[in-house]
Amino acid sequence: MLTAAIDTEPRVTDTATGIRIEADLPVELTETEHAAVLAALATADRFGHSLTRTTEFVWAEISSEVTMTTTESPDAAYRALLGHTTTCGACRAGAICDDATKLVRAWRDTRG
Template identity: 50%
Template sequence: MRSPTTEAAHLAALLTAATGHEPRITGAGELIRIEVDLPDELSETASRTILAALGSATRFGYERADGHAYVWATLSRPTAEEYDVGTEPLRYAPPGPRTRRPEWLPLGNTIETVPAGVFWNAVRVPADVGEKVLRVLGEFTGAVIEDRSAQTLYWLVPPRAAREWGLPGVEILGIDAWVGVPGPSVEYRCRWRISVDDAGPLTEPDALRTALVAVLAELGDGSPA
């Protein structure tokens, strides 16, 4: 297993290549933080490269301060509970296919309303924004519901996640909200754009938020202070 110092050097090199800016590195040994400013214009390819690089960190996110935007990542040595004997420590990885049907997923060609905030929170995004977010996330997306009549896409994230994002045009559905969930065979108004079987049900919240902020900034729709 590589040390946090070695991981940080590798991550910093990837971020430099993607942004053209020199990262700021603080801390040492068991806990290291990396920050790098984002250019005013960020291509879709660069956004995907940054997101893939950040996926190797223990934690990561996006911030805006003093008129400029930056991403940050922390790397730390995992605790004993994060190890499987004889393997690398657990890290965030792209969602993978499911082998067992989630209990909330309807069968066949039906659509059922499922309470949000129990199995997941839903992140509702306008379709024009969502299409760009899908391209930025790439393999890091989980399952996505598409409501073609409302022109919206829904990502599913762990319950109680995403409550404080405050992103323009993005709605977080949690407790007291219900979401129409299609069965695997539905192909009409409400359907799976990315199926649970193909990607797993949930998207990692930090990855989704970073992709949303990058896309909203590109579209000029603003971002959280």
């Protein structure tokens, strides 16, 4: 989702508790890119923004510890989200998509 939002390849690192994703931000973000970055970050368990002297980047952490609270599998919910975002014109353009927002919430609900 970050790649689609800002056309950059994020760095992915395995951690003891899950994965960490970092993506450098361009100097200027359009309103559409900004909304898409925020939507992507909202799918993570923890996320943030860092600014150093040389770069500005966002980060997201996704925990490997999942507590099931519903009968739907997190994998099925995530596949539904990915299926939507890869075919939806609004999502691919980085625009805010109500359907994607609902799918993100459903996926997060299955993760506990």
